Amino acid sequence: MNTTSLATLTNNLMTRRRFLWLSSMAAAGFAAGCATNPVTGKSQLMLVSEDQEIQIDQQYSPYQFSTDYGTTRDKALGSYIDRTGKKIAGGTHRTHMPYNFHVVNATYVNAYAFPGGTIACTRGILLSLENEAELAALLGHELGHVNARHTAEQMSKGMLTQTVVGGLSAVAGAAGAGYGSLASQLGQIGAGALLASYSRDNERQADALGMEYIVKSGYSPDGMVGLMDMLNSLGKHKPSAMELMFSTHPMSAERYQSVVQSAATKYKSAKGRPLYRERYMDHTARLRAQKKAIEEMQKGDKELAQKKYAAAESHYRRALKVAPRDYTALVLMSKTQLMQKKWAVGRQYAEMAQKAYPQEAQAYHLSGFAKIQLKDYEGALAEFSSYDRVLAGNPNTLFFKGYAYEGMQKYREAGGEYQRYLQAVQQGDFARHAYQRLKEWQAKGLI
Numbered sequence: 001m002n003t004t005s006l007a008t009l010t011n012n013l014m015t016r017r018r019f020l021w022l023s024s025m026a027a028a029g030f031a032a033g034c035a036t037n038p039v040t041g042k043s044q045l046m047l048v049s050e051d052q053e054i055q056i057d058q059q060y061s062p063y064q065f066s067t068d069y070g071t072t073r074d075k076a077l078g079s080y081i082d083r084t085g086k087k088i089a090g091g092t093h094r095t096h097m098p099y100n101f102h103v104v105n106a107t108y109v110n111a112y113a114f115p116g117g118t119i120a121c122t123r124g125i126l127l128s129l130e131n132e133a134e135l136a137a138l139l140g141h142e143l144g145h146v147n148a149r150h151t152a153e154q155m156s157k158g159m160l161t162q163t164v165v166g167g168l169s170a171v172a173g174a175a176g177a178g179y180g181s182l183a184s185q186l187g188q189i190g191a192g193a194l195l196a197s198y199s200r201d202n203e204r205q206a207d208a209l210g211m212e213y214i215v216k217s218g219y220s221p222d223g224m225v226g227l228m229d230m231l232n233s234l235g236k237h238k239p240s241a242m243e244l245m246f247s248t249h250p251m252s253a254e255r256y257q258s259v260v261q262s263a264a265t266k267y268k269s270a271k272g273r274p275l276y277r278e279r280y281m282d283h284t285a286r287l288r289a290q291k292k293a294i295e296e297m298q299k300g301d302k303e304l305a306q307k308k309y310a311a312a313e314s315h316y317r318r319a320l321k322v323a324p325r326d327y328t329a330l331v332l333m334s335k336t337q338l339m340q341k342k343w344a345v346g347r348q349y350a351e352m353a354q355k356a357y358p359q360e361a362q363a364y365h366l367s368g369f370a371k372i373q374l375k376d377y378e379g380a381l382a383e384f385s386s387y388d389r390v391l392a393g394n395p396n397t398l399f400f401k402g403y404a405y406e407g408m409q410k411y412r413e414a415g416g417e418y419q420r421y422l423q424a425v426q427q428g429d430f431a432r433h434a435y436q437r438l439k440e441w442q443a444k445g446l447i
């Protein structure tokens, strides 16, 4: 890299994000502008095409799944959720979307939808549901968001420009902003901003659509009432486990009231239908056998968020006693060790997590990070390469590979990774580090 291109790069730092936003909007503008909302039939400002919704979905959902410790390895449970979701999706306004439904291993209570029809719920929320009608209501609500195009609407209003349009690079840049903070370096690239953007109107509409869809596919409207009851009572008893649920799907007394009311009036004739409690209990039996472990993880997460490492550790230890090969518990235990700078123990738990779930990426990142701290740079490089094989395209992996090469004093290889990182991310402490090294090595004639 020569001086001119470095200068150009510096100039680009300021303008690239803006350029990306403008050019993507321009591209979208030709395709769209105004579109008819599939649900309301009304024309609305729409700068995001259906193809883009699917593309955003495919780009972000694998990263969010990894942040949530991957999809369940309980195939029977996964296919039950997918089957139930697809049954409801058949009666929606956008039946042609590529819907797919998943269980993710996270233990906090939540469910979310990507704009192309990828929908996931956590182990935590499945454990809190009482019957299949409530599950249908949960999936129906998420389908409501997809069908009314809420994410695309928020993007068109410019509410989501920062993270979504900049793509993974922007998310990675934000993550790399806290180079000094260990927690941020251990963190994964999620899609939190993309998912936490619904308005209260969006929520009301998703509830109404969810209700319409579940009744249409044969369920009782009381499934939605039960879901709301559960969320309300959990909000009172376990507020910390509910934070994400309520930040992504704002709850309100009014929301609850209108669900109760439409169940009693508009959908009154469907009220007598079965709730399918036994069927739900049968299909979730294996999950419910993990209840104790999941609850210990929820408690541990609460302590970890407050940096009470010893308390968090004792909860995760209890979780592992019940479920010794639980990937989530192993990853959380590894993180807790690394946050206390216990690198070797942290690496050990990360390696156990890899064995428990070799197809999931997060554990490779953690052991790679631990190995960097232990100055095992070759080992770290191997871990980050494994991460890349499982989950490609994470700019942070480029940075850490560069860092490992730097530790090995392989400046040419390190420089190559840093350059590729800077092509994707131009802000934050990782970018500054990469940029400064490139400049330094160039001045010394090392690259």
Ligand SMILES: [Zn+2]
Residues within 6 Å of the ligand: 141, 145, 198, 202, 203, 206, 248, 249, 250
């Ligand atoms: Zn919602």
